[in-house]
Amino acid sequence: MMGERDFRSVIQNAVGSIEKELEIKVDSKDIQTIHLKEVVQCLRRSYYDRIEPEEIERSGFNDLLSGLLRKLQYGSESKEFVIDDIKLKGQADMMVDDSILLFRSALDELESPYANDILYINACMWIYNKENGVIIYITGDKKETAFSLTRNKKMFEEVVRRVRVLNDLLKEQKTPILEPSTECSECQYYERCFMKKKNTKTSLVKILGIGNKD
Numbered sequence: 496m497m498g499e500r501d502f503r504s505v506i507q508n509a510v511g512s513i514e515k516e517l518e519i520k521v522d523s524k525d526i527q528t529i530h531l532k533e534v535v536q537c538l539r540r541s542y543y544d545r546i547e548p549e550e551i552e553r554s555g556f557n558d559l560l561s562g563l564l565r566k567l568q569y570g571s572e573s574k575e576f577v578i579d580d581i582k583l584k585g586q587a588d589m590m591v592d593d594s595i596l597l598f599r600s601a602l603d604e605l606e607s608p609y610a611n612d613i614l615y616i617n618a619c620m621w622i623y624n625k626e627n628g629v630i631i632y633i634t635g636d637k638k639e640t641a642f643s644l645t646r647n648k649k650m651f652e653e654v655v656r657r658v659r660v661l662n663d664l665l666k667e668q669k670t671p672i673l674e675p676s677t678e679c680s681e682c683q684y685y686e687r688c689f690m691k692k693k694n695t696k697t698s699l700v701k702i703l704g705i706g707n708k709d
């Protein structure tokens with residue numbers, strides 16, 4: 496009979512293979528092409544992904560939604576935006592009635608969209624030359640929350656700046672500075688940036704001396 500450990504690794508392998516098939520492929524040698532997904536996340540993480548990659552632990556099907564939609568016949572083709580000698584490559588999930596659509600999974604209904612999703616959809620509006628976009632979050636129990644946005648130049652300029660920074664650092668082989676955020680706790684490079692992960696519960700027990708008889 497299959498043990499819990501084997502079962503878990505079978506699921507992880509299956510999720511990993513599907514996600515690899517669906518993810519946006521980055522040619523790590525082509526540093527003159529920067530992908531939009533690289534600059535809306537921590538630049539240090541994107542740098543490591545190209546220079547010294549480490550596999551990310553994949554645990555569920557939550558992140559597969561947008562990849563699946565892009566692969567379907569009504570998914571949108573990727574497009575490039577030229578910034579001097581650099582190409583910024585982006586891909587919207589879908590385009591309907593001249594609006595960019597982005598689908599993301601969420602654990603709960605959200606009050607406002609995530610910052611990196613706003614940066615992503617806003618940049619897509621410039622790359623595809625569209626004025627409007629909608630981010631749709633879908634929870635595990637199929638609740639949807641949609642946020643409409645119109646394009647914003649200042650925000651896109653910030654993305655362009657980040658494209659140039661990542662391109663320069665890749666050229667110079669210099670590691671970007673830390674960008675501490677909630678993304679860090681899920682990041683596969685956490686231990687490179689900070690410290691070895693520890694079981695906080697155990698540490699706290701030790702720190703407080705709970706259970707010490709003397």
Ligand code: SF4
Binds near residue numbers: 685688
């Ligand atoms: S741990 Fe945080 S700062 Fe370090 S690469 Fe990951 S996201 Fe960036």
